[in-house]
Amino acid sequence: xxxxxxxxxxxxxxxxxxxxxxxxxxxxxxxxxxxxxxxxxxxxxxxxxxxxxxxxxxxxxxxxxxxxxxxxxxxxxxxxxxxxxxxxxxxxxxxxxxxxxxxxxxxxxxxxxxxxxxxxxxxxxxxxxxxxxxxxxxxxxxxxxxxxxxxxxxxxxxxxxxxxxxxxxxxxxxxxxxxxxxxxxxxxxxxxxxxxxxxxxxxxxxxxxxxxxxxxxxxxxxxxxxxxxxxxxxxxxxxxxxxxxxxxxxxxxxxxxxxxxxxxxxxxxxxxxxxxxxxxxxxxxxxxxxxxxxxxxxxxxxxxxxxxxxxxxxxxx
Amino acid sequence: xxxxxxxxxxxxxxxxxxxxxxxxxxxxxxxxxxxxxxxxxxxxxxxxxxxxxxxxxxxxxxxxxxxxxxxxxxxxxxxxxxxxxxxxxxxxxxxxxxxxxxxxxxxxxxxxxxxxxxxxxxxxxxxxxxxxxxxxxxxxxxxxxxxxxxxxxxxxxxxxxxxxxxxxxxxxxxxxxxxxxxxxxxxxxxxxxxxxxxxxxxxxxxxxxxxxxxxxxxxxxxxxxxxxxxxxxxxxxxxxxxxxxxxxxxxxxxxxxxxxxxxxxxxxxxxxxxxxxxxxxxxxxxxxxxxxxxxxxxxxxxxxxxxxxxxxxxxxxxxxxxxxxxxxxxxxxxxxxxxxxxxxxxxxxxxxxxxxxxxxxxxxxxxxxxxxxxxxxxxxxxxxxxxxxxxxxxxxxxxxxxxxxxxxxxxxxxxxxxxxxxxxxxxxxxxxxxxxxxxxxxxxxxxxxxxxxxxxxxxxxxxxxxxxxxxxxxxxxxxxxxxxxxxxxxxxxxxxxxxxxxxxxxxxxxxxxxxxxxxxxxxxxxxxxxxxxxxxxxxxxxxxxxxxxxxxxxxxxxxxxxxxx
Numbered sequence: 001x002x003x004x005x006x007x008x009x010x011x012x013x014x015x016x017x018x019x020x021x022x023x024x025x026x027x028x029x030x031x032x033x034x035x036x037x038x039x040x041x042x043x044x045x046x047x048x049x050x051x052x053x054x055x056x057x058x059x060x061x062x063x064x065x066x067x068x069x070x071x072x073x074x075x076x077x078x079x080x081x082x083x084x085x086x087x088x089x090x091x092x093x094x095x096x097x098x099x100x101x102x103x104x105x106x107x108x109x110x111x112x113x114x115x116x117x118x119x120x121x122x123x124x125x126x127x128x129x130x131x132x133x134x135x136x137x138x139x140x141x142x143x144x145x146x147x148x149x150x151x152x153x154x155x156x157x158x159x160x161x162x163x164x165x166x167x168x169x170x171x172x173x174x175x176x177x178x179x180x181x182x183x184x185x186x187x188x189x190x191x192x193x194x195x196x197x198x199x200x201x202x203x204x205x206x207x208x209x210x211x212x213x214x215x216x217x218x219x220x221x222x223x224x225x226x227x228x229x230x231x232x233x234x235x236x237x238x239x240x241x242x243x244x245x246x247x248x249x250x251x252x253x254x255x256x257x258x259x260x261x262x263x264x265x266x267x268x269x270x271x272x273x274x275x276x277x278x279x280x281x282x283x284x285x286x287x288x289x290x291x292x293x294x295x296x297x298x299x300x301x302x303x304x305x306x307x308x309x310x311x312x313x314x315x316x317x
Numbered sequence: 318x319x320x321x322x323x324x325x326x327x328x329x330x331x332x333x334x335x336x337x338x339x340x341x342x343x344x345x346x347x348x349x350x351x352x353x354x355x356x357x358x359x360x361x362x363x364x365x366x367x368x369x370x371x372x373x374x375x376x377x378x379x380x381x382x383x384x385x386x387x388x389x390x391x392x393x394x395x396x397x398x399x400x401x402x403x404x405x406x407x408x409x410x411x412x413x414x415x416x417x418x419x420x421x422x423x424x425x426x427x428x429x430x431x432x433x434x435x436x437x438x439x440x441x442x443x444x445x446x447x448x449x450x451x452x453x454x455x456x457x458x459x460x461x462x463x464x465x466x467x468x469x470x471x472x473x474x475x476x477x478x479x480x481x482x483x484x485x486x487x488x489x490x491x492x493x494x495x496x497x498x499x500x501x502x503x504x505x506x507x508x509x510x511x512x513x514x515x516x517x518x519x520x521x522x523x524x525x526x527x528x529x530x531x532x533x534x535x536x537x538x539x540x541x542x543x544x545x546x547x548x549x550x551x552x553x554x555x556x557x558x559x560x561x562x563x564x565x566x567x568x569x570x571x572x573x574x575x576x577x578x579x580x581x582x583x584x585x586x587x588x589x590x591x592x593x594x595x596x597x598x599x600x601x602x603x604x605x606x607x608x609x610x611x612x613x614x615x616x617x618x619x620x621x622x623x624x625x626x627x628x629x630x631x632x633x634x635x636x637x638x639x640x641x642x643x644x645x646x647x648x649x650x651x652x653x654x655x656x657x658x659x660x661x662x663x664x665x666x667x668x669x670x671x672x673x674x675x676x677x678x679x680x681x682x683x684x685x686x687x688x689x690x691x692x693x694x695x696x697x698x699x700x701x702x703x704x705x706x707x708x709x710x711x712x713x714x715x716x717x718x719x720x721x722x723x724x725x726x727x728x729x730x731x732x733x734x735x736x737x738x739x740x741x742x743x744x745x746x747x748x749x750x751x752x753x754x755x756x757x758x759x760x761x762x763x764x765x766x767x768x769x770x771x772x773x774x775x776x777x778x779x780x781x782x783x784x785x786x787x788x789x790x791x792x793x794x795x796x797x798x799x800x801x802x803x804x805x806x807x808x809x810x811x812x813x814x815x816x817x818x819x820x821x822x823x824x825x826x827x828x829x830x831x832x833x834x835x836x837x838x839x840x841x842x843x844x845x846x847x848x849x850x851x852x853x854x855x856x857x858x859x860x861x862x863x864x865x866x867x868x869x870x871x872x873x874x875x876x877x878x879x880x881x882x
Contacts, residue, residue: 131639131640131799134639134799186511232806232851232853233851235806236806236851236853237849242806242807245806248798248803249803249804249805249806249853250806266794266795266798267794267795267798268794268797268798271798289787292787
C-alpha cells in the first residue's frame with residue numbers, strides 16, 4: 001500500500017503525532033511524508049529516520065501561515081502526482097481541517113478518530129473505538145484514496161534509522177485557497193514540559209488531599225525527568241492547570257512510564273492514559289478501579305511513599 | 318426539617334427573557350423557529366414542510382429559511398431518552414400517504430406484555446391495568462426516532478441546527494419575536510477563549526417551544542405571560558440502560574413495588590420497564606417521582622438494586638451494558654397544564670407544555686400530535702392577510718388541542734398521579750376507581766405539591782443499594798461515560814443553585830443526581846455545608862430544576878450523546 005503522511009512541524013522539529021502515523025504506515029507499505037510551510041525542507045529529512053521512503057516538502061509562501069486551504073491544494077496535487085492510495089493524518093486542529101477539505105476536494109472517504117491501522121486483503125482498514133471506547137470496530141472505505149485521521153497520541157513513533165530523499169515541490173494554488181489571511185496567532189504559555197511528548201508522567205488526583213501536596217508529584221516528576229499530569233477532579237477544583245489534565249476531556253498520553261498518585265482510575269481518566277507503557281498506581285483504597293488495569297499497584301499512603309520514592313530515584317541518579 | 322425549596326437558585330425563569338440586541342442586519346431571520354429537535358419539534362417541522370410544499374407561495378414569503386429547528390445536542394437524538402413504547406397513531410397521521418410504520422426505525426409491535434408486583438425475593442404477575450395495556454403499540458429508541466425525523470425534516474427543506482442552545486426568549490412589546498442562541502467558547506469564569514463565538518438573535522414570525530422536560534424558555538414564557546396551570550408542575554426521574562443480552566426477550570415487562578418502599582411517608586412512587594429492542598438488545602429503566610423524601614434516594618442506584626432481582630437477572634444475566642442515560646419526565650398531568658398554549662408569536666408543544674399521560678406511561682405521541690396541530694396553526698397564521706403576533710392569531714392551536722383525543726384522555730386520568738401521594742396500595746385502589754369512572758371519582762381536582770417542597774428525612778436508604786461491580790451493577794461516573802458525555806470541562810457552570818445549604822439538602826442533591834454532578838463540600842458550621850459542582854458530568858436530566866436548582870443549557874453540543882436510548 002502506498003500512502004502519504006501529513007507531517008506537522010513546530011519549532012524546527014517534526015511533531016510526534018505525525019511521526020507515529022508515519023511509522024505505522026511504513027510498516028504497512030510504502031510511506032512518503034509531506035512537510036509544508038516555513039523551514040519545511042530542512043525539517044523534512046528527519047522523517048527518514050521514522051520510516052519515510054521519501055519526503056515531499058514545500059516552503060511556498062502561501063503555506064507560511066497555518067491555514068488549511070493552501071495545504072488542501074498541495075495535498076491534492078501530491079495525491080494526483082504520486083497515485084497514493086491512502087492519505088494519513090495525525091489529529092490536530094490544522095490536520096482535521098486539511099483532511100476534511102481534502103475529502104471534499106477529492107470526493108474521497110475520510111475515517112476519523114482511528115486508534116490503529118492495518119492492511120486487509122491489500123487495502124487499508126482502520127480501527128475505531130465506539131460505544132464510549134468500550135469496543136473497537138473495523139472501518140473501511142468504498143473508494144480511493146482512503147483518508148484517515150488518527151487520534152492524537154494513539155501511535156508511537158518508531159525509529160527505523162533509515163533515511164529519505166527530500167523532494168521539494170511547487171504546489172499549484174487555486175485562487176479561492178489564498179483568500180484567507182492570518183490576522184493574529186497567539187500561543188498559550190506552556191508550563192513545564194508538555195505532557196503529550198513526555199516519556200515519564202507523574203500524575204496526581206484527589207487522593208493528594210490538597211493542592212499543596214502536588215509538590216510531592218512535581219518533585220518525583222523532576223527526579224525522573226518527566227512531566228506532571230492531573231485528573232479532572234483536581235483541575236476542576238483549581239489545584240492544577242487545565243493544560244495538564246489527562247483523560248477523556250483532557251489530553252491523551254502514552255508515556256513509557258505513568259505513575260498515578262491518589263488517582264482512583266475512573267474510566268474518564270483511564271481512556272486518556274491506558275496506552276502508557278508501564279502504569280504504576282499508588283492509592284490507599286484497595287478497591288480503586290485503577291488497580292484493575294495498572295501494571296504495578298501500591299496500596300498505601302502516597303504522602304509517605306512518594307517522597308521516599310523521590311529520594312530513591314535521586315540517590316540513583 | 319430541611320427542604321430544598323428554602324434554598325432557591327440565584328436565577329428566576331424571567332432571567333431567560335430579553336430583547337433583541339444584535340443590529341437588525343446581523344439577526345438571523347427565519348419564518349418559523351422551532352426550539353428543540355425532539356419528536357414534538359420535528360413533527361411540527363415535518364408538517365410545516367409538507368404544508369409549504371403544497372403552498373409554494375407561502376414558502377416564498379417566508380424567506381431563505383422558512384423553518385429552522387434549534388437543537389442543543391451534538392445531533393438530533395443526542396439528548397432524547399425514553400422507554401419507549403409508542404402509540405403509533407400520531408406518527409401514522411404525520412406520514413399518511415407518504416410512509417408506513419414499516420419505514421420508521423422501530424423494533425416492531427409489542428410482542429406481549431406482563432406486569433409484576435415485586436418483593437425482594439418474589440414476583441407476582443398481575444393483570445395489566447387498563448392504562449398499561451400496549452397491544453398494537455411499537456417499541457422504539459426515541460433517540461433513533463429523533464435522528465430519523467430530523468432527516469425527514471431536512472428532506473422537506475427544514476434547516477436543522479444541532480449544537481445550538483436557545484438561552485433567551487426574545488420578547489418585544491408583549492410579543493415573542495424569537496430567541497437568542499448561546500455563546501460558544503467561553504472559559505470557566507465566562508472569559509472569552511480563543512475560539513469564542515457570540516450567540517445570535519434568531520427572529521421569526523412564529524416561535525415554537527418544543528424543549529421537552531424542564532424547558533428553560535418554556536418556563537420563562539409561562540412566567541412572563543402568566544400561563545401557569547391550576548397545580549404546580551411535578552416531575553419524575555427516569556434512569557435507563559440498554560443491554561446486549563444473550564437470549565431474546567419476547568414481551569415487554571413492567572414492575573411495581575420493590576425496590577421502592579410502599580409507606581406513603583417515604584414518597585417513593587414509580588416502577589420499572591423492560592422492553593425488548595429486537596433479538597439482542599433490551600432496554601431496562603426505572604422511573605420514580607422526585608418527591609421522594611429520603612436524602613439518600615437515588616434512582617440510578619434503585620435501578621442497580623432492581624437489576625439484582627431474579628426476574629431481571631434472568632433477562633440481563635450474561636449480557637453487557639451498552640448504553641446508559643437519565644432524564645426527567647413531566648408528571649403533573651391535566652391540572653398542571655398551562656392555562657393557555659399560546660401567546661402572541663409563541664406556541665408551546667409536547668412534554669415541555671406538560672402533555673404527558675403518566676398512567677399510560679406515554680407522551681411521545683402527544684408531542685407528535687401537538688407538534689402537528691401547532692404546525693397547522695402556525696401555517697394559517699403566516700398566510701397573506703394574517704399577522705402571527707396579533708393577539709388571538711394563534712388561538713386555533715388551543716382550540717384544536719382541547720378538541721383532540723389527547724385532551725379527553727388526559728382529562729380522564731386527571732387525578733391519577735396525585736392518588737399515589739397516598740402510598741402504593743391506597744393509591745392503586747383509588748386509581749382503579751378513577752379508571753372505572755373515567756376520572757369522575759373523586760369529583761374534584763387533587764393537588765400536586767412541588768417536588769422541592771418535600772421535607773427531607775434520613776432512613777438509611779443507601780444501605781440497600783448494591784456495591785457496583787463494574788460488570789452488572791455500575792457506579793454513576795462510569796455510567797456518565799456510557800452516556801457518551803464528553804463535555805468540555807473549562808466552560809462556565811450552567812447549573813444555577815445556591816451552593817451554601819443545609820447539609821441534608823446537599824446530600825439529597827448528591828444522591829439524587831444520576832451523573833455525579835453534586836458533592837457535599839466543606840462543613841461551614843451551623844449545619845450548613847458548601848456544594849461542590851462538576852458541571853461537565855451533567856447529562857441534562859433536569860432533576861435539579863425539580864429539586865430546587867435550575868438547569869440552563871450549557872454550550873451547544875455539550876452533554877450526553879445518546880444513540881440507542
